[in-house]
Ligand SMILES: Cc1ncc(C[n+]2csc(CCOP(=O)(O)OP(=O)(O)O)c2C)c(N)n1
């Protein structure tokens with residue numbers, strides 16, 4: 001099963017390598033990882049999506065918590081999860097394909113960022129599954145290049161995962 | 166203003182550090198230069214790994230972090246085995262390494278090694294100091310992190326230019342640490358305490374299994390009190406040897422692959438197993454079916470990550486074992502005192518008493534098991550025995566009898582070459598105590614350069630070498646599992662160890678017959694300084 005971990009860390013050199021090293025060392029598989037600064041620039045939030053059993057989840061949480069730079073670890077309950085990834089896709093688009101691609105973009109709520117004689121570059125921010133779908137829909141047009149971020153996530157409602165509390 | 170190097174020394178002084186173990190080099194020279202003005206006693210080891218092991222032995226007897234020092238590059242990488250050894254056994258240590266200057270960091274200059282990166286899996290935490298003003302905070306945190314919670318080694322890597330640079334503010338050693346992400350829980354959760362107390366009052370056949378964590382929390386007396394208060398029998402892992410005196414009426418010996426049969430048998434029969442400060446690693450419990458599925462398992466540990474890692478746990482209890490067990494006893498005494506376990510206790514004691522160690526003389530060489538039992542009888546009550554790795558470790562674990570002393574060994578890592586340097590550290594931590602290192606002929610040769618350290622600083626440790634001319638434990642594996650196809654386990658090229666000892670001016674003796682044992686032990690123990698005793702052992706002698 002897939003799990004989304006939200007990890008608050010001190011914004012210091014070496015933190016990311018400690019986290020990545022821990023996953024590698026303990027044979028936990030990372031599907032995606034995204035890091036960015038939080039509302040307080042002293043802290044960063046690392047969002048990790050990883051595959052594993054309940055045992056793995058428990059160990060990931062506990063081992064992450066042992067890292068001194070890690071302030072808080074939370075596994076986000078799937079029912080509470082709001083998540084987004086960002087993808088940029090450059091697809092072959094000559095005159096004949098353009099309108100079909102624009103149709104797909106419209107249905108998927110994607111943006112067209114760039115257009116040239118032979119290509120179009122599209123942007124979509126959505127859940128991982130919808131981005132997979134979008135990619136599949138564009139595949140018949142011959143995708144030239146994809147750049148995709150890891151998942152970032154928050155919980156629904158008023159609850160936060162923050163340094164205080 | 167003072168320099169970074171002076172600040173480093175002041176930090177150590179502020180921590181009350183009296184002895185450090187190290188080996189210099191260019192990148193740590195400013196620090197060493199400042200050490201000339203300090204009363205801190207520096208022990209020059211003969212290899213950095215041994216400096217780490219000495220700090221380890223020191224920490225375990227002094228009950229505070231041991232300090233070791235190395236230069237950048239090869240000095241630092243030589244430390245890694247010692248860091249890993251301390252990490253696996255949760256020993257508090259602060260390692261200080263020199264590093265190349267900050268303006269060339271990352272350019273692969275002479276003697277540059279990314280030591281914080283390389284040691285990452287083997288340290289509780291590490292620092293690469295890039296601002297000289299951070300030194301006091303970093304040292305304060307390092308000592309705090311090393312010693313609290315689940316103890317472990319912390320590394321401080323200090324570039325040479327940072328050591329030379331002047332602080333821009335007045336040196337002030339912080340009184341407190343502020344680490345948001347590090348708050349080890351000391352007290353046990355009341356609800357969990359109650360659950361454990363209930364389990365104990367429902368139990369008919371409870372058993373305590375204690376590990377090295379009990380010493381970390383200085384909780385060994387509390388564990389003993391728990392056993393005595395309610396008449397609960399106990400076994401230990403290798404790291405937990407010495408929590409109970411070997412002949413304690415409730416102590417049944419060491420469990421596991423190399424433990425005693427009856428200890429493993431009662432683990433299977435117990436209906437409540439209380440694991441205290443132990444990881445329950447694969448050497449202790451090799452497969453899950455060793456423990457019956459009907460057994461209630463209570464796991465008391467300061468590290469929540471240990472609970473459920475190796476063994477399924479019915480009732481987890483996180484906290485410092487001394488505090489938590491105290492809470493448990495209070496709760497039991499005021500709410501529900503457990504029942505009477507005397508029938509069970511008598512039964513397990515009966516099993517233990519049917520065990521008679523094989524102390525018969527051998528045709529060739531001495532019987533190491535008998536030797537260790539004789540040594541135990543004659544050594545002072547509070548002696549520290551440091552066991553190395555190999556068959557000799559198993560002989561020592563099962564046959565050294567601890568009264569008020571300690572049994573130190575590299576349990577988690579099984580690092581050959583641990584005993585002599587660790588014994589040096591232990592002796593310096595408590596010079597009045599008798600400290601004895603017991604090692605194999607193979608392991609001795611991984612550490613024999615430390616005889617020079619012993620001479621230079623007049624460290625009166627006693628060394629026993631069990632000489633079977635083999636890497637005995639590996640040979641035993643080859644015999645059992647590889648059709649006796651022996652390879653790379655014969656030590657035919659070895660020198661004469663007594664001649665070697667005399668080259669250092671250390672008195673020594675070699676024995677190979679039972680009749681010689683008592684006299685040799687007498688001379689070993691009465692020697693005023695170091696002593697080397699070689700015991701010739703039959704290469705066919707088995708571990709158990
Ligand atoms: C540094 C290191 N290298 C290799 C091993 C693997 N090993 C475990 S026991 C052993 C043999 C030890 O030989 P010796 O010190 O003579 O002890 P004996 O078993 O003969 O008592 C070896 C090589 C180890 N534990 N540590």
Ligand SMILES: [Mg+2]
Pocket residue numbers: 555605606607631632633634635636637
């Ligand atoms: Mg040997």
